[in-house]
Amino acid sequence: MTLxxxxxxxxxxxxxxVVLIFVIAxxxxxxxxxxxxxxxxxxxxxxxxxxxxxxxxxxxxxxLASGMLFIIVAAEIDLSVGSxxxxxxxxxxxxxxxWGWPLYGTVAAVVVLGVxxxxxxxxxVAYVGIPSFIxxxxxxxxxxxxxxxxxxxxxxxxxxxxLKFIGQGYLPGGIGDAMAVALFVLLAFLAFRSRAGRIxxxxxxxxMSMEIGxxxxxxxxxxxxxxxxxxxxxxxxxxxILLVILGIFTxxxxxxxxxxxIYAVGSNLEATRLSGVDVNMVKxxxxxxxxxxxxxxxxxxxxxxxxxxxxxxFGSELDAIASCFIGGASMRGGIGTVIGxxxxxxxxxxxxxxxxxxxxxxxxxxxxxxxxxxxxxxxxIVSSGNQR
Amino acid sequence: MSEYLxxxxxxxxxxxxxxxxxxxxxKVRPGECVGLCGENGAGKSTLMKVLSxxxxxxxxxxxxxxxxxxxxxxxxxxxxxxxxxxxxxxLMMVPHLSVAENIFLGDELTNGFGFIxxxxxxxxxxxxxNRLKMPDINVALPVLSYGGGKQQLIEIAKALNKNAxxxxxxxxxxxxTGTETETLLDLIKEFKSHGMACVYISxxxxxxAAIADTVTIIRDGHHIxxxxxxxxxxxxxxxxxxxxxxxxxxxxxxxxxxxxxxxAKNISVWDTTNPDRKLVDDxxxxxxxxxxxxxxxxxxxxxxxxxxxxxxxxxxxxEGKIFLxxxxxxxxxxxxxxxxxICMVPEDRKRHGIIPLMPVGYNITMSVLGRYAxxxxxxxxxxxxxxxxxxxxxxxxxxxxxLPIASLSGGNQQKAVVGKMLxxxxxxxxxxxxxxxxxxxAKYEIYKLIFELAKQGVAILMISSELPExxxxxxxxxxxxxxxxxxxxxxxxxxxETVLAAAxxxxxxxxx
Ligand SMILES: Nc1ncnc2c1ncn2[C@@H]1O[C@H](COP(=O)(O)OP(=O)(O)OP(=O)(O)O)[C@@H](O)[C@H]1O
Ligand SMILES: [Mg+2]
Numbered sequence: 001m002t003l004x005x006x007x008x009x010x011x012x013x014x015x016x017x018v019v020l021i022f023v024i025a026x027x028x029x030x031x032x033x034x035x036x037x038x039x040x041x042x043x044x045x046x047x048x049x050x051x052x053x054x055x056x057x058x059x060x061x062x063x064l065a066s067g068m069l070f071i072i073v074a075a076e077i078d079l080s081v082g083s084x085x086x087x088x089x090x091x092x093x094x095x096x097x098x099w100g101w102p103l104y105g106t107v108a109a110v111v112v113l114g115v116x117x118x119x120x121x122x123x124x125v126a127y128v129g130i131p132s133f134i135x136x137x138x139x140x141x142x143x144x145x146x147x148x149x150x151x152x153x154x155x156x157x158x159x160x161x162x163l164k165f166i167g168q169g170y171l172p173g174g175i176g177d178a179m180a181v182a183l184f185v186l187l188a189f190l191a192f193r194s195r196a197g198r199i200x201x202x203x204x205x206x207x208m209s210m211e212i213g214x215x216x217x218x219x220x221x222x223x224x225x226x227x228x229x230x231x232x233x234x235x236x237x238x239x240x241i242l243l244v245i246l247g248i249f250t251x252x253x254x255x256x257x258x259x260x261x262i263y264a265v266g267s268n269l270e271a272t273r274l275s276g277v278d279v280n281m282v283k284x285x286x287x288x289x290x291x292x293x294x295x296x297x298x299x300x301x302x303x304x305x306x307x308x309x310x311x312x313x314f315g316s317e318l319d320a321i322a323s324c325f326i327g328g329a330s331m332r333g334g335i336g337t338v339i340g341x342x343x344x345x346x347x348x349x350x351x352x353x354x355x356x357x358x359x360x361x362x363x364x365x366x367x368x369x370x371x372x373x374x375x376x377x378x379x380x381i382v383s384s385g386n387q388r
Numbered sequence: 389m390s391e392y393l394x395x396x397x398x399x400x401x402x403x404x405x406x407x408x409x410x411x412x413x414x415k416v417r418p419g420e421c422v423g424l425c426g427e428n429g430a431g432k433s434t435l436m437k438v439l440s441x442x443x444x445x446x447x448x449x450x451x452x453x454x455x456x457x458x459x460x461x462x463x464x465x466x467x468x469x470x471x472x473x474x475x476x477x478x479l480m481m482v483p484h485l486s487v488a489e490n491i492f493l494g495d496e497l498t499n500g501f502g503f504i505x506x507x508x509x510x511x512x513x514x515x516x517x518n519r520l521k522m523p524d525i526n527v528a529l530p531v532l533s534y535g536g537g538k539q540q541l542i543e544i545a546k547a548l549n550k551n552a553x554x555x556x557x558x559x560x561x562x563x564x565t566g567t568e569t570e571t572l573l574d575l576i577k578e579f580k581s582h583g584m585a586c587v588y589i590s591x592x593x594x595x596x597a598a599i600a601d602t603v604t605i606i607r608d609g610h611h612i613x614x615x616x617x618x619x620x621x622x623x624x625x626x627x628x629x630x631x632x633x634x635x636x637x638x639x640x641x642x643x644x645x646x647x648x649x650x651x652a653k654n655i656s657v658w659d660t661t662n663p664d665r666k667l668v669d670d671x672x673x674x675x676x677x678x679x680x681x682x683x684x685x686x687x688x689x690x691x692x693x694x695x696x697x698x699x700x701x702x703x704x705x706x707e708g709k710i711f712l713x714x715x716x717x718x719x720x721x722x723x724x725x726x727x728x729x730i731c732m733v734p735e736d737r738k739r740h741g742i743i744p745l746m747p748v749g750y751n752i753t754m755s756v757l758g759r760y761a762x763x764x765x766x767x768x769x770x771x772x773x774x775x776x777x778x779x780x781x782x783x784x785x786x787x788x789x790x791l792p793i794a795s796l797s798g799g800n801q802q803k804a805v806v807g808k809m810l811x812x813x814x815x816x817x818x819x820x821x822x823x824x825x826x827x828x829x830a831k832y833e834i835y836k837l838i839f840e841l842a843k844q845g846v847a848i849l850m851i852s853s854e855l856p857e858x859x860x861x862x863x864x865x866x867x868x869x870x871x872x873x874x875x876x877x878x879x880x881x882x883x884x885e886t887v888l889a890a891a892x893x894x895x896x897x898x899x900x
């Protein structure tokens with residue numbers, strides 16, 4: 001059997017994620033070679049320390065991208081998340097530094113506020129009927145203004161040690177290992193259960209060896225991931241938070257009523273409404289989730305910098321949106337996965353990290369990221385055969 | 389020069405290694421009209437998409453000879469340039485552009501400076517509308533201000549404007565009324581006399597009988613036969629399509645009509661764009677358990693608007709009261725309606741029925757998904773079981789329940805949409821043109837289902853523009869003309885003439 005263009009295309013569209021991981025490999029190999037250090041005989045980019053850094057850098061974008069994904073799948077957009085994360089981060093700093101609130105109080109207040117603001121934006125979009133582009137463009141300006149007002153334009157520092165832990169802490173090695181094992185067992189269990197279900201209902205399944213191969217690859221990735229991080233300082237707390245979000249959001253998207261409805265709303269809003277689904281409620285809740293992600297991102301930003309700054313989160317909505325599209329989400333709604341969006345975020349973070357390490361000017365960094373975004377979406381279009 | 393304008397030879401087209409059509413031949417002489425018949429999913433639309441290069445050369449096997457030369461078109465632009473024009477089963481218009489802009493889309497008329505000449509375009513479009521006997525259409529208004537039937541005629545006007553040598557019509561009349569259909573058939577005959585050939589696909593076999601010179605029948609992707617219409621009749625076509633004889637088109641079953649379940653009082657509905665225009669004018673009726681109430685009328689009479697209002701879907705102004713079991717209920721939106729036991733199968737499948745990117749199965753369970761979930765988490769197994777049950781019950785033809793619904797044939801999509809609205813176990817079921825685009829066999833199945841539901845005590849409101857269908861299925865017939873109720877007849881010895889007279893607003897019998 002020869003591999004024709006058609007077969008290749010089918011493979012690519014079925015395993016989009018494989019293509020993206022391949023892209024990451026190329027980027028890493030590229031920076032790995034360019035940052036080769038002949039003194040140590042090793043590349044500066046491909047170290048456990050830098051890997052840990054890179055993941056911590058992408059964690060914030062990743063949180064925003066996770067929430068953004070559902071919004072894009074529902075065929076909407078949110079341009080205000082950078083500002084909202086900044087605002088919530090600023091509020092966290094005020095509560096923590098100026099008012100000396102305990103960590104749980106700060107987190108609870110910021111989360112409640114984030115979800116509340118998200119629901120309000122969602123309510124305006126869904127029930128009042130103003131297009132999300134407009135509402136969130138307004139939000140972008142208003143929230144940024146609010147940050148400036150609250151922080152009085154100055155940096156609020158230093159954050160308490162507890163708050164800093166959220167952004168800068170690490171999990172001890174043992175806990176990381178245990179979680180990796182638990183995760184793998186869970187994934188294997190789910191894979192075999194869904195396979196059994198498909199067989200029972202006479203649906204096509206991939207061969208057993210394929211299934212085991214897939215699990216082996218996943219297992220190897222998890223082991224490699226945890227070992228690498230443990231060989232530095234352990235799994236960073238924000239990365240752990242992001243992984244938990246990934247898990248929960250994947251379940252929400254794949255196997256909950258709410259998730260199914262998000263995809264339905266994005267694919268055909270009116271038909272979904274006529275099926276008796278309360279589509280306005282679905283939209284409002286999506287923004288509630290987005291608000292929650294903004295709260296997490298804001299807290300993490302403040303914790304990472306150990307300070308609240310007026311410019312925190314500036315422009316990160318664009319990174320989040322770009323991550324979703326790089327990860328295979330469709331402009332027209334109805335298509336996209338959380339894992340794809342996060343892989344997209346890793347690609348963006350790798351470019352940032354690698355180019356900074358090489359001392360490339362920021363303007364080149366921006367140009368490159370822009371080009372990569374367009375290229376990635378082009379690749380997606382070609383591979384899915386949607387070319388016109 | 390061969391005697392044929394078009395020869396398609398041994399056409400085979402696969403989707404994901406499943407052959408949708410296999411080794412099909414189709415020949416058309418200049419000025420000839422070929423009827424193409426077959427059940428839902430037989431491959432009619434697919435064959436025509438191959439011909440018009442919607443599926444470009446190279447994505448299928450076989451060969452196409454056009455005016456004696458091999459045609460290797462890669463896009464619909466090339467086939468249109470050659471003179472092959474297709475009107476698709478699903479409407480393809482830009483809703484916010486005006487009627488005239490849609491008609492001239494792609495070859496806009498310009499003045500000397502390269503700007504669009506709207507006066508000329510509107511004048512020409514108006515001329516075209518007059519020829520199609522639709523003088524009341526304002527060509528400067530956006531297409532979306534007209535209903536499905538009118539849009540279909542505008543689409544046809546657009547095609548006729550392209551000087552086609554071969555016109556392909558894929559179920560052009562599913563949204564048309566009797567008179568509109570006649571207009572269309574007359575028009576095709578006129579164009580035929582000027583040498584235009586056509587391929588006519590329809591599940592309404594009397595139309596095929598009226599217009600076709602030759603009929604080609606396909607079944608399950610295979611060529612069953614090609615015969616001159618003179619040697620055929622509709623029964624013979626049905627037998628060839630279905631593979632067995634069908635004696636009775638309406639499987640009427642006795643069912644008991646019970647108490648009044650649903651009542652609509654003084655329903656009025658106003659236009660969204662022009663709030664002074666009343667689309668439904670003070671309509672009241674009662675609906676009993678187990679009763680099949682047919683709603684007849686011309687397309688645009690306000691029946692769909694009435695249905696939307698009852699289902700909580702009308703965006704514009706409306707008034708009137710709705711009672712369920714004698715108690716007044718308020719239906720603010722479709723979710724409300726479904727919760728209270730009122731379901732609706734919408735008229736416009738593409739816009740309101742299907743969720744295209746989703747699998748057939750997920751479409752079917754959309755409205756009752758909560759049933760297969762514990763605390764939001766979907767139990768994939770019980771959902772799949774329900775899906776498979778529904779696919780069997782509705783006889784939906786699909787390779788897998790997880791195939792996107794958009795890849796099913798039109799009729800099978802319709803069956804899935806009906807199935808979706810049956811799952812919530814409605815007490816009142818509103819069906820707006822439930823058999824649109826559905827083949828004879830499947831129509832029979834849907835009628836059987838309607839009778840089955842009536843037996844179980846479901847109250848059914850069936851809106852249909854096909855009079856034989858209304859008369860063959862309904863227990864009682866409401867007639868609506870220009871928004872007003874002009875007839876309410878028990879369906880006992882009711883004649884088409886009586887209903888038609890009421891539909892044009894000249895009731896010959898006083899409303900009961
Ligand atoms: N894009 C696609 N992907 C996969 N299968 C397809 C696709 N398009 C059509 N099919 C399959 O090909 C078969 C023929 O479909 P087609 O639309 O040609 O039927 P049809 O004769 O026009 O039916 P109808 O009268 O219902 O419109 C069907 O089984 C359908 O599911
Ligand atoms: Mg078709």
